[in-house]
Amino acid sequence: MEADDSLSNDLSNRLHAMEAKLRRMRVQRDKHNEAARRAVDSRNSIQQQGSELRDKIKMQLDEQKEVRSQAKVHQARRDELQKHFKELISRKRGRRGDGRSKSVVIQLSETVSEIDRIENQIMTDGRLSLEKENDLIKQLRSLISKRDELLPAVEEHQIITVDLGAMEESIQRLKAEADNEHQLMIDQNKLADSIWSEIKPMFEERDFLKGEGDRLHAAFLSEREKADETHATIVEMLAKVNEIRDEIKSQLEEAKRLVRDHNQSVRNALKTPDQDEALVDSLSQELMESGSITFGGTVAESEDAEVDHQRGKRSARRLRTTRGKRG
Structure with missing residues (x-):
């Protein structure tokens, strides 16, 4: 009997110790879960800031790209106008350039002038033979086709046409237009540089937020892993605790049965014949x-x-x- 009591006391002591350890481990697990929750909340907040910052960077990069594109358009117009300007100066000085290297504006101006000359000749020259008139009409049709081919290229760049009859005025006009396009190009490039100066610090902040988000994510994973490991240990220990509880319960039920049997035997021994x-x-x-x-x-x-x-x-x-x- 004393051995049974000793065994029961040992089981009770083990049970109390394990239950106390379980309580401590549950507190530890909850702390890990709370730390993981705080880490994931902070990570999500940082990632949200990073996402908003990336959207802002993209928007400003798109704006800068558009500004750079406009600067290139102005640069192309300037270059074309300067080409016309130089060609007109050469013509003014009596040097006709190679037709293959002429700008579209000069080619268009020359073509239009030739069309006007032929039309005027056909209408006013009564000495033209039928054969000569037919030749002029063929030339006119060819020039009109060439003009129609050159017009879209000129309109695409929004380039001013040149009046070869007023060459000096055309030269001044081309120079002014070229200077204006050059200034517009400079202004657009300055604006693009200004936008970039605003974007550059954003890249540094973006990289910082990304690093911070990665750090918080790693902290979340670490705390979550610790919580899972602690929980697994709790589950294993809880199974042992339940085994001890079942053993103690079995011993208590056995002790109660022995007491009941003993009490019943005593009652039976104390009965008188008329009670039996x-x-x-x-x-x-x-x-x-x-x-x-x-x-x-x-x-x-x-x-x-x-x-x-x-x-x-x-x-x-x-x-x-x-x-x-x-x-």
Whole structure:
């Protein structure tokens, strides 16, 4: 019995120690989970800031790209105007350039001038033969086709046309337009540089936010892993705790059963014959089978004494009656 009590006490002590450890581990697990939650919240906030910053950077980069494109458009116009300007100066000085290297504006201006000259000749020169007129008409058609091919190129660059009849004025006009396009190009490039100066610090901030987000994500994963490991240990320990609880419960139930059996045996030992239903039933059955029952010999002796006493009385009465008659 003492060995059982010692075993039960040992199990109880182990149970209390393990339950205390379980409580500590649950607190530790909850701390890891809370740290993981804080890390993921901070990470999400940082990533949101990074996303907004990247959108802002993209928007400004698109704006800068558009400004650079406009600067290139102005540069192309300037270059084309300067080419016309130089060609007109060469023409003014009496040097006709190679037609293959002429700008589209000069080619268009020359073509339009030639069309006007042929149309005027056909309409005003009455000495033209039919054959000559037909040749001029063919030239006119060819020049008109060339003009139609050159017009889209000139319109695409929005380049001013040149009046070869007023060459000096055209030169000044081309120079002014070229200078204006050059200034517009410079302004657009300055604007693009200004936008870039605003974007550059954003890249540094973007990189910082990305690094911070990665750090917080790593912290989240670490705390989550620690929480999972602690939880797995808790599950294993809880299984052992339940085994000990079941063992203690089994011992308690066994002890209760022994106490009940002992108490029942004591109650059975203290019962009188009239309280023992089994004994009463047994005696009743025996009486019914034999017609008489003996309890320890006491009742039988009393009955024998009673019979002898009654016989003595009857003999005495008979003796007294005889003496009376004699007297």
